[in-house]
Amino acid sequence: MTLTNLESIPGQSIVEHYGLVQGSTIRAKHVGRDLMAGLKNIVGGELKGYTELMREARQQATDRMVEQAGELGANAIINVRFTTTSVSQGAAEMLAYGTAVRCQ
Amino acid sequence: MEPQPGDLAQGLEMFMSILFFSIPFLVLLFAYFTGKIAEKRHYATIHERERHWLSIPATTGKHLPNFTTVASADLVVGSVVVSVDHFKRFLSTFRMVFGGEMKSYSSIIDRGRREAILRMKESCPDADLFLNCRLETSSISKGKGKVVGCAEVLAYATAVRFQRPVE
Numbered sequence: 001m002t003l004t005n006l007e008s009i010p011g012q013s014i015v016e017h018y019g020l021v022q023g024s025t026i027r028a029k030h031v032g033r034d035l036m037a038g039l040k041n042i043v044g045g046e047l048k049g050y051t052e053l054m055r056e057a058r059q060q061a062t063d064r065m066v067e068q069a070g071e072l073g074a075n076a077i078i079n080v081r082f083t084t085t086s087v088s089q090g091a092a093e094m095l096a097y098g099t100a101v102r103c104q
Numbered sequence: 105m106e107p108q109p110g111d112l113a114q115g116l117e118m119f120m121s122i123l124f125f126s127i128p129f130l131v132l133l134f135a136y137f138t139g140k141i142a143e144k145r146h147y148a149t150i151h152e153r154e155r156h157w158l159s160i161p162a163t164t165g166k167h168l169p170n171f172t173t174v175a176s177a178d179l180v181v182g183s184v185v186v187s188v189d190h191f192k193r194f195l196s197t198f199r200m201v202f203g204g205e206m207k208s209y210s211s212i213i214d215r216g217r218r219e220a221i222l223r224m225k226e227s228c229p230d231a232d233l234f235l236n237c238r239l240e241t242s243s244i245s246k247g248k249g250k251v252v253g254c255a256e257v258l259a260y261a262t263a264v265r266f267q268r269p270v271e
Contacts, residue, residue, distance in 0.1 A: 003179035004262045005236050006166055011174030043138045044189025044212065045146065046219070047254055050244065051185045054256055058181065080179055084242040084256055092244050092256075 001066050002076040002103070009076055009103050018072040018100035023064025027057040028091040054094070058082065061096040074100035132191050139189035143211065150218050157225050162234035162261055173267040180234070180263045182224030185244065186216040187254040213241065216257040224259045231263035 002009060029050065061082075069077050080098035087093050168174065188196075192208035199206050217239060225234065240258045 002177065004177050005179060005238065005260060006177070006262050010168055010177045010235075010262075010264055043135060043142060044187055044192060045139070045142045046216075047185045047187055050254060050256075051183060054183055054185060054244075058183070058258075080260075081238075082181070082240065082258060082260060084240070084244075084258065086242070086244050089245055092242075 001069065001074075003062075003066075003080050003098070004076070004078055005080045005098075007079055009078060009101075012076075012103045014076075014078070014101045014103050016074075016102040018069070018074050018102070020097060021065050021068045021072070021074075021077060021100045022095065022097035023061045023066070023068060024093060024095040025057050025060045025064070026087055026091055026093045027053060029053060054084070054092070057092070057094040058096070061094045065096045065098065069098075069100040072100050074102055076101050076103045132194055135190035139191055143215070146215055146219075150215065150222065153222050153226075154218065157222065160225065160231060160233065162221060162225065162237040162259075164237055166236050168233070168235070168264065175265045175267045177235075177262050177264050178228065179260065180224050180228045180231075181258070181260045182220045182222070182227060183256060183258045184216050184219045184223065185254050185256045186212050188212050193253075213255065213257065216255070217241070217259070220257045220259040224261060228263040230265060232266045233264045234261040235264055237261035 002012075004010075008014065065077065065080075077098040077100050080096060083095045085093045085095075188209060192212070195208055196206055220239070221237070224237075225231075238260055241255055242258075243253075243255045245253055
């Protein structure tokens, strides 16, 4: 599966459109990580635990989107976008969406 | 004069109360120095890595140079979660009164954004060009009361490798 955030795939041509595909996940941070982040927060800077958490969540959202595109028979997703929203205090939604296409 | 047992207790109590009231200031002082050192170090690595990656630009443009043929194109992502230190947060409460630019906060987000772009580039070291680079900042938690306030910075783009002429 080729992913790109361009409107076309460089070097290939699109033969069929399958429409919008999306994948999302909502993740909460757990207490242990929160405690460590609380300590780290005195100093400021990067919170590595959270970065890792967000990366895992984004990967899962992307995997779900790819799975959905695979079911449609697509072999590429173009115009991929990511958004993050904090749903409630301590939980974030990760959304990945794009257009499933077949390319040659 | 004989020292009374009450004096000792009183002295101890005073010492404890001084300690108790100075803890917030000590934490602030600690946060100020460690935060400052961490920021300096981080900027040093950012500058060095940016110089290293200068030859492989990330652009917001969507079009390729005409003379090239593409070997492969892939989505690449880089992200970082950052938070401000206690000292900067303490300063920001004053800033809220007078208004104006919050320099202490902008430097944190600036560090995060440049770090995210560098991580994105580092995830695909053999690329020739990064097309359609997008940046996104979202606050994960606002940090009310004792909750950690932090923001995520995300950078993503399409990494393109050009076809090399066969020798």
